[in-house]
Amino acid sequence: MARSSWTALALVLASQLALLTRTILAAPPEHGRPVFNHSMAAPSFVYCLVPGQFGVTPEMFRARGGIQLLPDSIYTPISTNPRRTIRGLYRHPLGWRLYRIAASPNMIPRGGGESHGYSHSAVGGIPWTQVQAVTYFAEGTNYLPDLTWVANAEYDARWEGFGLGSHQPLLSVHPYVPEDRDMRAFAMAFMDSLVGEENSGLEAERRALLDELLGWTLRREFPVFVPGEAPSQPSTILGRVDWRRVRIPAELQQLLATGLANAATCAAAMLALDKTKRRPPRRRHVESSISTLVTLVLRWT
Structure with a gap:
C-alpha cells in the first residue's frame, strides 16, 4: 500500500514538473526579455521538398511571396541532407520538386533531431528571393548530379552572406503543431532579437541587411514574406x-x-x-x- 502511494505521488510530482516546465518555456516571462542564442553557421544551401500532389507549383509560391508548407504553423521544415531526403521516395505521377535555398539565421535546429535529412525549421517561412533554384524528378534518386536545376530569376544573392541559426530552446517545445499565442509571441521576440542589437554576432550593417531581406521590422508578421504578382x-x-x-x-x-x-x-x-x-x-x-x-x-x- 505504501509503495503504491509513493508511486502515485511520484506520478503527480512528475506531471506537475512537466506542466511547470512547459509553462516556463511556453509563456513569455513577466519580467525581462527572453534570451536567444545568436551564433551562426557558415553560408550554405539548404533544401525543401514539395510533393507534386500538393498541387503547388513554383509560380504559385512566387505569387504567395515565398514557401510555407504548413498554413497553421510558423515553421517550415528544412533539409540539410538532400541526398537522404530524396533517397527512396516512391514513384508518383505528379513527381517531386526540390527547392535549393540560401540558409539564413531564422532557420533553427528542430526539436527531436534530424529525420530524413530534415534538421532545421525556418521561422516565418522562406521568402521567394531566398530560393536559388528548383529541380523536378519523378521518383527518389541517390544521384544528385543527375538532377537538372532551373535558376530562380528573382533570387537575391545577398542571402549568401548568412548561414543557419543556432538551437533555440524556447522555440523547440512543439514545432510541428499549431502554435498558441504564447509560442507565437516567443517567435516574434526571436525575430526582433535576430535583427536587433541583441544579436551581437552580426554587426549593425549586416543586421540591417538581414532585416531588409526578411522584411521583418516593416511588417512584424508571419509569414515573413508578402504576396507577389499572381501567376500567369x-x-x-x-x-x-x-x-x-x-x-x-x-x-x-x-x-x-x-x-x-x-x-x-x-x-x-x-x-x-x-x-x-x-x-x-x-x-x-x-x-x-x-x-x-x-x-x-x-x-x-
Whole structure:
C-alpha cells in the first residue's frame, strides 16, 4: 500500500514538473526579455521538398511571396541532407520538386533531431528571393548530379552572406503543431532579437541587411514574406502538365516540369514538338514562347 502511494505521488510530482516546465518555456516571462542564442553557421544551401500532389507549383509560391508548407504553423521544415531526403521516395505521377535555398539565421535546429535529412525549421517561412533554384524528378534518386536545376530569376544573392541559426530552446517545445499565442509571441521576440542589437554576432550593417531581406521590422508578421504578382495562366498550366507524356527530349521534360520554364526552354520544346509526327499547325503570330507552348501542349497531348 505504501509503495503504491509513493508511486502515485511520484506520478503527480512528475506531471506537475512537466506542466511547470512547459509553462516556463511556453509563456513569455513577466519580467525581462527572453534570451536567444545568436551564433551562426557558415553560408550554405539548404533544401525543401514539395510533393507534386500538393498541387503547388513554383509560380504559385512566387505569387504567395515565398514557401510555407504548413498554413497553421510558423515553421517550415528544412533539409540539410538532400541526398537522404530524396533517397527512396516512391514513384508518383505528379513527381517531386526540390527547392535549393540560401540558409539564413531564422532557420533553427528542430526539436527531436534530424529525420530524413530534415534538421532545421525556418521561422516565418522562406521568402521567394531566398530560393536559388528548383529541380523536378519523378521518383527518389541517390544521384544528385543527375538532377537538372532551373535558376530562380528573382533570387537575391545577398542571402549568401548568412548561414543557419543556432538551437533555440524556447522555440523547440512543439514545432510541428499549431502554435498558441504564447509560442507565437516567443517567435516574434526571436525575430526582433535576430535583427536587433541583441544579436551581437552580426554587426549593425549586416543586421540591417538581414532585416531588409526578411522584411521583418516593416511588417512584424508571419509569414515573413508578402504576396507577389499572381501567376500567369500559361505558367500555371505549364507547371501542371505531365511532361513525360509529351514527345520531347527528357532534359526538356525535366526543365519544363520544374514550373520555372523560360522563353528559351519553351522555344526549344516547340521546336522539338514541331519535329514529331504529330505536327501541330504553325502560327504566324504569338504573344510569347510560353503562351504558344501552352496552346500546343493542350491541343496535341
